[in-house]
Amino acid sequence: MKKTRSKSGKIKAVYPGSFDPVTRGHIDVARRAIFVFDEVVIAVINNPSKKTRFSVGERISMLKKSLAAEGLGKIRVDSFEGLLAHYMKTIKAGIIVRGLRAVSDFEYEFQMALMNRELAPDIETVFFMTDAKYAYLSSSIVKEVASLGGDVSSAVPAAAAALLRKQK
Numbered sequence: 001m002k003k004t005r006s007k008s009g010k011i012k013a014v015y016p017g018s019f020d021p022v023t024r025g026h027i028d029v030a031r032r033a034i035f036v037f038d039e040v041v042i043a044v045i046n047n048p049s050k051k052t053r054f055s056v057g058e059r060i061s062m063l064k065k066s067l068a069a070e071g072l073g074k075i076r077v078d079s080f081e082g083l084l085a086h087y088m089k090t091i092k093a094g095i096i097v098r099g100l101r102a103v104s105d106f107e108y109e110f111q112m113a114l115m116n117r118e119l120a121p122d123i124e125t126v127f128f129m130t131d132a133k134y135a136y137l138s139s140s141i142v143k144e145v146a147s148l149g150g151d152v153s154s155a156v157p158a159a160a161a162a163l164l165r166k167q168k
């Protein structure tokens with residue numbers, strides 16, 4: 001029997017990712033997740049060997065501001081290093097949340113979900129389909145358009161748009 005619920009009967013979910021930067025697609029998935037689970041923690045991956053445009057501190061700050069602006073302040077933001085399965089055990093969370101856009105996400109997500117199940121059979125991965133209007137959105141396309149001077153305000157929350165403009 002899986003121990004998805006805490007002793008108090010609550011279900012805590014973790015939405016891990018790079019969020020480099022957060023997009024409206026990420027916020028859409030987080031909103032769907034908090035609709036279903038009692039607690040949601042967005043966990044920013046702190047992987048020193050992966051080059052990111054924004055520091056962990058900047059990514060956390062963008063996420064916190066964006067969630068507050070969307071009335072989603074109930075969602076906590078944290079960061080972690082190393083294995084997700086280990087982090088989940090430390091904070092006693094039983095669900096991994098990931099977002100799916102197109103079929104192209106499937107293979108990678110499938111591989112990761114099965115690997116995480118191998119590492120931690122008690123943890124379940126749950127996928128949310130993004131709103132169709134965000135299906136084409138990715139952090140990398142946002143960074144590319146912003147670096148070329150394009151307006152990305154429809155793709156990212158205001159806090160992310162401001163930082164992208166500043167760091168062009």
Ligand code: ADP
Nearest residue numbers: 017018019025026029098099100130134137138
């Ligand atoms: P990672 O480096 O772990 O893939 P990302 O920040 O790129 O981190 O993505 C985190 C999660 O959010 C992934 O499950 C990804 O598929 C999902 N995601 C990214 N962009 C969107 C979007 N526009 N709509 C829904 N889900 C998305």
